Amino acid sequence: MNKKMTLPQTMLITLFSIIILWAIYNVPGLSILAIGVSALFVVIATLSDSKGILVSIMMVILGLVFLINPVYIFDICLNFVIPGIIIGIITKNVLNYKDDNKYNPIFMGSIAFTLGLIANYLIAKYLFDINMLEEFTSVMKIQLSTQIDAIQESVSTLTSVSNITEESILQTILNIMPLILFSRAIILAILTYFLAIFTLKKIRKINLKETLNEIKFSRFYLPGNAVLTSFILYILIMLLEILNIPLYTDLILVNLELIFYILFLIQGISVAIFFAKKWLKTGKIIKFIAGIMAIFLLGVMGISILGMVDSIFDFRKVKSCELT
Secondary structure, eight states: OOOOHHHHHHHHHHHHHHHHHHHHHHOOGGGGGGHHHHHHHHHHHSSOOOHHHHHHHHHHHHHHHTTTTTHHHHHHIIIIIOOOOOOOOHHHHHHTTTTSTTTTHHHHHHHHHHHEEEEEEEHHHHHHHHHHHHHHHHHHHHHHHHHHHHHHHHHTTGGGGGOOOHHHHHHHHTTTTHHHHHHHHHHHHHHHHHHHHHHHHHTTSSSSSEEEEEEEGGGGOOOOOHHHHHHHHHHHHHHHHTTOOOOOHHHHHHHHHHHHHHHHHHHHHHHHHHHHHHHHHTOOOHHHHHHHHHHHHHHHHHHHHHHHHHHHHHHOOOOHHOOO
């Protein structure tokens, strides 16, 4: 990158972010805009130096501490500001070194969003005596109880329905909590990253157009050999189960399978978009219609399998393009 953002520009964007955060706090319905705040901090971390990033963080803390509940400040900083900065720092490296996987910020951002949520939970519990998990489960119990009662009244002839309780459903949800956390993190990371890339494309004073134009969701791919990684992890977990090591291997295996299922699903969607755009652009309508019909016939499972196969054979040749 040939031009960095000046400190006044960094402060201006940070001030705009603070205004958005204040609006979200006062109007909870605007909470969707928090993703935009993360994207703005990706831009700041991508185009600013370490001094600008530090000033930006201090501005957020000082700008909110006198107006907003401290719990909310930790929530915002750990769940949106810091993950955005981490994604931005990795994005800066990706833009400086064109041979890197341009989607590494998504994977590292997923980890940042997950760790941020866990840190927020621990701080809320031990510093402010707020147990977010208990609050979540209590709300879920109330909602599930209402829904189950309605279902039992409408299908009272089915005996199997009476065995379903809010405790059993809630336990199932808690068992797949790692999957829920991962799904939330990967979705936030994808939305944040591509929104930041869109914003960076609109900044015309930096000479990054060629590199930024290569970053598209239709060219997304998983890092390394995802299939081999999933197979190795599966073998390791099965080995732990054979050795009778008490680590809840069944739950770990279920969550692991579902996580890789979602990862391959995301890559499968990107493959489908890539070929749909390609066929429409080249006028191959028959192939496009056949692809749409195949998606409807195979469903979500078929898209996930497509992503898994693409991670092996690289149908789009996106990995080979990264190496040239």
